[in-house]
Amino acid sequence: TTPRTFAAVDLGASSGRVMLGRVGPGTLDLTEVHRFPNRPVTVGGTLHWDVLALYRGVLDGLRAAGRTAGGRLDGIGVDGWAVDYGLLDATGSLLGNPVHYRDARTEGAAEAVHAVLPADRLYAETGLQHLPFNTVFQLTAARGTPQLAAAERLLMIPDLVSYWLTGVQGTEITNASTTQLVDPRTRDWSPEVARRTGIDLSLFPALRGPGDPAGELLPEVLAETGLTGPVPVTAVGSHDTASAVVGVPAAGDDFAYIATGTWSLVGRELDAPVLTEASRRANFTNELGVDGTVRHLRNVMGLWLLQECMRTWADRGDPKDLGPLLAAAAELPPLRSVVDAGDPAFIPPGDMPRRIADACLATGQPAPRTAAEFTRCVLDSLALAHREAVAQARDLSGKEVTTVHIVGGGARNALLCQLTADACGLPVVAGPAEAAALGNVLVQARAAGALDGSLAGLRALLRSTQRLDHYTARPGAAAWDDAAARIGRAR
Numbered sequence: 191t192t193p194r195t196f197a198a199v200d201l202g203a204s205s206g207r208v209m210l211g212r213v214g215p216g217t218l219d220l221t222e223v224h225r226f227p228n229r230p231v232t233v234g235g236t237l238h239w240d241v242l243a244l245y246r247g248v249l250d251g252l253r254a255a256g257r258t259a260g261g262r263l264d265g266i267g268v269d270g271w272a273v274d275y276g277l278l279d280a281t282g283s284l285l286g287n288p289v290h291y292r293d294a295r296t297e298g299a300a301e302a303v304h305a306v307l308p309a310d311r312l313y314a315e316t317g318l319q320h321l322p323f324n325t326v327f328q329l330t331a332a333r334g335t336p337q338l339a340a341a342e343r344l345l346m347i348p349d350l351v352s353y354w355l356t357g358v359q360g361t362e363i364t365n366a367s368t369t370q371l372v373d374p375r376t377r378d379w380s381p382e383v384a385r386r387t388g389i390d391l392s393l394f395p396a397l398r399g400p401g402d403p404a405g406e407l408l409p410e411v412l413a414e415t416g417l418t419g420p421v422p423v424t425a426v427g428s429h430d431t432a433s434a435v436v437g438v439p440a441a442g443d444d445f446a447y448i449a450t451g452t453w454s455l456v457g458r459e460l461d462a463p464v465l466t467e468a469s470r471r472a473n474f475t476n477e478l479g480v481d482g483t484v485r486h487l488r489n490v491m492g493l494w495l496l497q498e499c500m501r502t503w504a505d506r507g508d509p510k511d512l513g514p515l516l517a518a519a520a521e522l523p524p525l526r527s528v529v530d531a532g533d534p535a536f537i538p539p540g541d542m543p544r545r546i547a548d549a550c551l552a553t554g555q556p557a558p559r560t561a562a563e564f565t566r567c568v569l570d571s572l573a574l575a576h577r578e579a580v581a582q583a584r585d586l587s588g589k590e591v592t593t594v595h596i597v598g599g600g601a602r603n604a605l606l607c608q609l610t611a612d613a614c615g616l617p618v619v620a621g622p623a624e625a626a627a628l629g630n631v632l633v634q635a636r637a638a639g640a641l642d643g644s645l646a647g648l649r650a651l652l653r654s655t656q657r658l659d660h661y662t663a664r665p666g667a668a669a670w671d672d673a674a675a676r677i678g679r680a681r
């Protein structure tokens with residue numbers, strides 16, 4: 191059988207991309223055909239996603255994909271970040287720009303929800319980690335606004351893009367599971383959470399799962415992109431992290447993964463949710479994965495810490511290039527100062543170097559001064575947080591972890607990978623960096639009959655086709671213990 195060609199639309203918090211995958215038994219190549227920035231905009235005091243600029247990027251990317259593939263595509267899948275949504279009126283028009291999960295509107299919303307559904311009950315129902323921006327809190331914050339009152343439909347961001355491409359509305363389950371309105375045991379909405387919070391579940395179109403059909407490109411989209419129809423759109427793991435976990439090239443099940451990007455999502459793949467009090471206290475989430483799996487993981491602040499430092503420096507007229515910065519950071523002494531990469535103080539946009547320096551001083555450590563020192567502090571802190579979350583994932587699942595897989599953009603960051611291996615005291619396998627796009631393409635290809643196989647089979651194809659880098663832990667556990675103690679995270 192000749193390989194077939196699928197486009198993956200992958201929308202991240204700092205950039206979007208369209209990747210072209212050629213797939214068949216024994217074949218899996220991925221080419222980036224278009225990458226575009228995702229720049230949020232504050233207007234009227236609210237931080238928004240510029241969703242039409244993103245859609246413009248998607249259309250341009252599909253045109254580029256078609257050009258590369260000779261005008262024909264065998265399918266398209268869309269994945270993106272979680273929790274955020276657009277509201278539509280009865281005619282399907284978007285009622286406003288989607289609000290960014292980092293916007294301050296959710297302040298106080300968690301307290302309001304917990305007053306009607308205490309945190310432990312909410313966890314028992316949804317298994318979701320507490321993040322102040324979970325959709326349930328965003329909808330609570332939006333209660334009483336004219337926009338929500340006018341809304342007939344709510345579409346999660348990747349589902350919104352799929353809707354614009356096809357005219358078909360649906361709610362893909364892996365991403366729905368990040369709303370905190372889904373019960374991970376039934377893999378369906380939680381009537382209990384909806385009733386207590388007063389959220390109207392009829393806003394959401396019907397659930398669909400990875401591999402389900404999601405329509406065909408509309409004539410206007412074919413015209414705009416120069417593609418020849420019909421082009422099917424397939425639901426994939428539309429939460430980018432769900433697709434990234436498909437893209438983890440692991441053999442067996444004794445691994446933990448770290449999906450790196452704006453966030454580091456650290457955990458393991460399980461068959462069933464873990465809803466224990468210990469899991470709640472560790473703030474581990476049970477997001478739904480492809481093929482009936484559960485993503486038992488915690489959000490660690492991720493490379494956002496560094497991205498936001500770089501944005502701060504650039505705004506001050508002192509832009510830095512990542513390559514030289516990482517090279518300089520690698521030469522600095524390790525673990526001079528670390529911060530708690532789980533601290534919610536780091537969530538909002540704004541002066542990140544100042545927040546990092548303040549956190550170092552508040553814990554009796556020297557504040558970084560140079561850009562390289564800030565970079566080193568961030569990477570040491572991320573490795574330290576990875577170490578804690580990997581150990582917790584192991585303990586909470588009761589199964590040994592022998593390998594840590596790093597996928598996503600951070601897999602290209604050799605210093606982060608080496609520090610993570612050192613901190614965890616475990617071998618790290620790094621790559622692929624484009625795990626989300628690969629997971630997206632693999633699920634489409636399987637649904638189209640171009641591949642068959644379980645997740646294990648898809649991962650075997652990743653291992654035989656993708657470049658992976660290996661890091662071995664260097665000795666020095668005591669230094670990591672000491673650093674954890676300095677920020678009050680000793681175990």
Ligand code: LFR
Pocket residue numbers: 202203270271272273274291429430431451452453455489
């Ligand atoms: C990663 C991610 C995380 C989610 C965060 C916000 O891109 O999707 O999984 O917690 O973004 O949506």
